[in-house]
Each structure stands twice: as structure tokens, then as C-alpha cells.
Amino acid sequence: MAKMYYEQDCDLSKLDGKKIAIIGYGSQGHAHALNLKDSGCDVCVGLRAGSKHAAEAEGHGLTVKTIDEAAEWADIIMILVNDEVAAQVYKEHIAPHLEAGNAVAFAHGFNIRYKQVVVPEDCDVFMAAPKGPGHTVRSQFVNGRGVPCLVAVEQDATGQCKDVALAYIAGIGGARAGIMETTMHDETETDLFGEQCVLMGGLVELMKCGFEVLTEAGYEPENAYFECIHEMKLIVDLINKGGIAAMNYSCSDTAEYGEYVSGPRVLPHEETKARMRAVLSDIQDGSFAGRWIAENKNGRTFFNSKHEQLAQHPAEVVGKQLRESMLWKNDTDLDTASN
Numbered sequence: 001m002a003k004m005y006y007e008q009d010c011d012l013s014k015l016d017g018k019k020i021a022i023i024g025y026g027s028q029g030h031a032h033a034l035n036l037k038d039s040g041c042d043v044c045v046g047l048r049a050g051s052k053h054a055a056e057a058e059g060h061g062l063t064v065k066t067i068d069e070a071a072e073w074a075d076i077i078m079i080l081v082n083d084e085v086a087a088q089v090y091k092e093h094i095a096p097h098l099e100a101g102n103a104v105a106f107a108h109g110f111n112i113r114y115k116q117v118v119v120p121e122d123c124d125v126f127m128a129a130p131k132g133p134g135h136t137v138r139s140q141f142v143n144g145r146g147v148p149c150l151v152a153v154e155q156d157a158t159g160q161c162k163d164v165a166l167a168y169i170a171g172i173g174g175a176r177a178g179i180m181e182t183t184m185h186d187e188t189e190t191d192l193f194g195e196q197c198v199l200m201g202g203l204v205e206l207m208k209c210g211f212e213v214l215t216e217a218g219y220e221p222e223n224a225y226f227e228c229i230h231e232m233k234l235i236v237d238l239i240n241k242g243g244i245a246a247m248n249y250s251c252s253d254t255a256e257y258g259e260y261v262s263g264p265r266v267l268p269h270e271e272t273k274a275r276m277r278a279v280l281s282d283i284q285d286g287s288f289a290g291r292w293i294a295e296n297k298n299g300r301t302f303f304n305s306k307h308e309q310l311a312q313h314p315a316e317v318v319g320k321q322l323r324e325s326m327l328w329k330n331d332t333d334l335d336t337a338s339n
Helices: 027-038 054-059 067-073 083-097 134-142 161-171 184-199 201-216 221-250 253-266 269-284 287-297 301-312 314-324
Strands: 019-023 042-047 063-066 076-079 103-106 124-130 149-155 179-181
Touching: 019 027, 019 067, 027 042, 027 054, 027 134, 027 161, 042 054, 042 067, 054 063, 063 067, 067 083, 076 083, 076 161, 083 103, 083 287, 103 161, 124 134, 124 161, 124 184, 149 161, 149 184, 184 201, 184 269, 201 221, 201 314, 221 253, 221 314, 269 287, 287 301, 301 314
Parallel strands: 019 042, 019 076, 042 063, 076 103, 103 124, 149 179
Antiparallel strands: 124 149
């Protein structure tokens, strides 16, 4: 049984007197920085010179420094740039400024698990990983709630790393929802697996296939979009609140019966699991990480072509048109996407 921590287990005062640098101001970066600031912590944002996010961060009342300046200033350095650039940012702008007793932190274990970043033994290394997009981390915090988080201590040079990590997660609101103790090794592998097989890879392919089958059978694309894509959020929200049982309770018995008889036809259980195990094996042995690292070194040709293909898919085209006619068409703020 996993060890869980909540607000009563976290001492935010462990961050008193500590300077925290948030490297990056994207989805996770803006949420961590703003939540910590609102929790009374001493925070700055570290960005590359000329970053388009500098004015945004300053507009939110945050101090902005270059990454080198932030790393030299801080006691805790949270690296929240994309996985594919984190190693270079660490080696060029953070490592030269580390001092004994500093803490280097991540919201995902990728670069530690695959040894792209190696931190000196006299520094702490921990992970504070919200199980949700950064925009949700921020919106839930503002609403007095939180997103569940994972905590992991990879390297405890000071003997206080876990206490600091728990305090950090409390500062971003995670202790309100629960903090599960894990390792960076396990977080990396399960996170990549969940993204690829279910949350993004599996889900996107399932929605695309459903849309294509209906439109190829002659049904209106708008109808296909509503049935196979738009309603997905409504279903997931029910599951999020009360599990699959709540979804089945809220839907018709006809729908639930269809779940039992047709779900396994679409995704044959043992065959699907076998394919998922193959994906997991690629993650565990480093094959996926190697391909992704190589993809970024070679101009992202495959990634960019697939990105463009998805943008042109009829489901994306008709979905955009439908959303333009909805009452909330002008709400482009992802911070409200989960509300």
C-alpha cells in the first residue's frame, strides 16, 4: 500500500528562509511559481534572455531572472522546462552555480531516470509531481483545492530532503488532495505508460477511430464529433468524481449494457494488454527515451509531421468550427478548462 501524506503531514515552515527558483514559465512553471508565491514563499522565475514569458511572469508580480542568475540565487531549483531541453539547461546554466546543500527538483523523473541529468552528491534531489496539467494545478489552488501529487527523494544529502519536498508540495496545493510517496524511477515509467497507452495515445486514437467510422458510414461529422469527442469530458468528469460506477449510474442502462458487450470487441482485453506490455517494455529498457532524445537531435521530422497531420484531421477541423459557435467560444484560458 502506497504511503500517503496530507496537509497535517507537511510543514510549510521548512521553506522559511529558502529561496526557490522556478526554471520555466509554461504550464507547470506558472502554476508552481504563482501557488508558491501565494503561499508566502520567496520565489523567482528563471528564464532565457529574451523569453516571451518574462513580461507575463512580471505581470503576475513575480521576479524574473536569467536562468544563471536564478540558479546562483536559489537554494531550491525546480526545473520545469520541457524534458527534451532540461539536460542542456541544467548542464549549461544550473550545474555551474550549485553549492553543497542546494536542492534540485523536478516534476517528472525522465532526466534522472535516463541519466540525462546527474546532480552532485552533496545536493538534494527530489520530485514534486502534480498528477494533472499545470493549468489545473493553478485553477484548483485558486479554488481552495489541490491536485494530487507524487513525492520522491532521489538523493538526500542534507537529511532534510523529504521534509522540504513535502513542504514544497504543500506550497503548490498538493497536500490538500494527497501526496503519494514513490520513486523517480517508478513515476517516470508509469507516467510515460499512462500517457502513451491511455490518456493521450490510446484516447486520441480511440476518438479518431470512432469519428472516422461514423463519418465514413455517412453520418454528419458534427454528430460524430459530439458523440465521440465532445462527450468525453462529461464522461471523464463523472469518473473523476465517483469512479466508473458514478458514470454508469449517471448514464442509461442501455449505455452500460453496451459498455459490457462492445467495449471488449473494440479493445480485446488480452490482445490490448499484450500490446500495452510491449509499450511498457520499450519504456523500461530505455528504447522510447532513446528514440525521443534522437528525435530532438535530428530536427523532430517525425514529430512535426504527425503534429501537422493531427491539425488537419477532420475531427479537429469540425471541432474547431463547432466550438466557435458555443457560448464560451472566447474562453481561451486553459486555467478554466477543468472548472
